Amino acid sequence: VKRVLVTGAGGQLGQAIFRLHKRYPEWQFHFTGREDLDITESEAVAAFCEKHDINTLINCAAYTKVDQAESERAAAYAINAEAVKDLAEVCAKRNALLLHLSTDFVFDGLQSSPYMEGDETWPLGVYGSSKLEGEYMALKHNPRTIIVRSSWVYGETGHNFLRTMLKLTKERDTLNVVFDQAGTPTYTGDLAAALLHIAADPALEGKYGIYHYSNEGVASWYDFAKAIAGEAGHSCDIRPIRTAQYPTPATRPSYSVLDKAKIKAAFGLEVPYWRDSLRKCMEKIK
Numbered sequence: 001v002k003r004v005l006v007t008g009a010g011g012q013l014g015q016a017i018f019r020l021h022k023r024y025p026e027w028q029f030h031f032t033g034r035e036d037l038d039i040t041e042s043e044a045v046a047a048f049c050e051k052h053d054i055n056t057l058i059n060c061a062a063y064t065k066v067d068q069a070e071s072e073r074a075a076a077y078a079i080n081a082e083a084v085k086d087l088a089e090v091c092a093k094r095n096a097l098l099l100h101l102s103t104d105f106v107f108d109g110l111q112s113s114p115y116m117e118g119d120e121t122w123p124l125g126v127y128g129s130s131k132l133e134g135e136y137m138a139l140k141h142n143p144r145t146i147i148v149r150s151s152w153v154y155g156e157t158g159h160n161f162l163r164t165m166l167k168l169t170k171e172r173d174t175l176n177v178v179f180d181q182a183g184t185p186t187y188t189g190d191l192a193a194a195l196l197h198i199a200a201d202p203a204l205e206g207k208y209g210i211y212h213y214s215n216e217g218v219a220s221w222y223d224f225a226k227a228i229a230g231e232a233g234h235s236c237d238i239r240p241i242r243t244a245q246y247p248t249p250a251t252r253p254s255y256s257v258l259d260k261a262k263i264k265a266a267f268g269l270e271v272p273y274w275r276d277s278l279r280k281c282m283e284k285i286k
């Protein structure tokens with residue numbers, strides 16, 4: 001029987017896994033938020049896993065403030081890298097699967113065709129570097145690690161672009177949104193379902209390693225904003241601007257579309273088109 005610990009369960013992905021976990025009624029789930037279990041407290045994590053005999057750890061905890069990370073390097077590395085090393089060591093001792101999340105921000109975005117798992121990483125900021133270091137730690141310290149890199153994650157709850165755009169396009173007559181960064185939005189419901197599907201795989205041997213998962217298709221932030229406002233029926237005039245006109249502390253990759261061939265082949269996953277998933281998510285919000 002699977003005994004699953006989901007850390008960072010207060011975040012948007014953790015909440016999405018919570019919403020889906022009843023699909024696996026025979027599994028035992030433990031959902032811990034930062035206040036229940038801080039992943040930087042390695043002894044507490046080890047004790048929790050021991051007490052509940054955890055054999056699958058899905059780490060949804062992360063330092064995700066991309067711009068703030070530029071001035072909080074130590075905090076970003078403590079959560080995204082050092083704590084991940086400790087989680088991996090706990091999993092290794094228990095022969096447990098570590099399902100860990102990473103990001104398209106490990107790439108520099110200079111490519112113009114979808115990124116494969118083996119493509120060269122070159123993070124542009126502290127957040128991306130700390131997540132890349134976390135990948136190394138997770139793989140190095142536990143032989144049973146699966147890393148899923150995702151991108152532009154949004155859902156019904158939590159801090160995300162969809163919820164920000166719903167608010168802004170309702171309040172404002174005009175809104176400027178960058179159109180020179182291309183990637184793929186990813187619905188937390190789809191990502192959560194993919195993670196549980198992987199955890200359920202009866203033959204993980206030989207499948208450990210790094211995978212990419214986002215929704216299907218390509219969009220700019222401008223396209224994403226237009227689609228959100230359109231679905232919501234908000235008449236805000238959304239205008240395309242360049243990244244240079246909207247400076248932020250952290251540099252983002254200008255192209256970060258992920259190739260999903262590997263995860264589809266290894267786990268038989270079907271990946272929904274981003275606009276279909278956006279519609280599904282917005283129907284749930286309504």
Ligand SMILES: NC(=O)c1ccc[n+]([C@@H]2O[C@H](COP(=O)([O-])OP(=O)(O)OC[C@H]3O[C@@H](n4cnc5c(N)ncnc54)[C@H](OP(=O)(O)O)[C@@H]3O)[C@@H](O)[C@H]2O)c1
Binds near residue numbers: 062149153
């Ligand atoms: N969001 C995206 O666009 C995106 C894109 C690609 C990959 N990812 C990756 O996907 C994963 C899930 O991200 P998300 O979007 O769900 O992020 P999120 O909504 O920011 O959730 C992260 C959660 O981790 C918690 N946390 C932070 N430090 C912790 C600690 N020391 N111990 C325990 N919990 C801690 C946070 O709590 P507080 O709120 O209290 O800090 C928050 O609830 C992350 O690994 C992220 O890097 C996200």
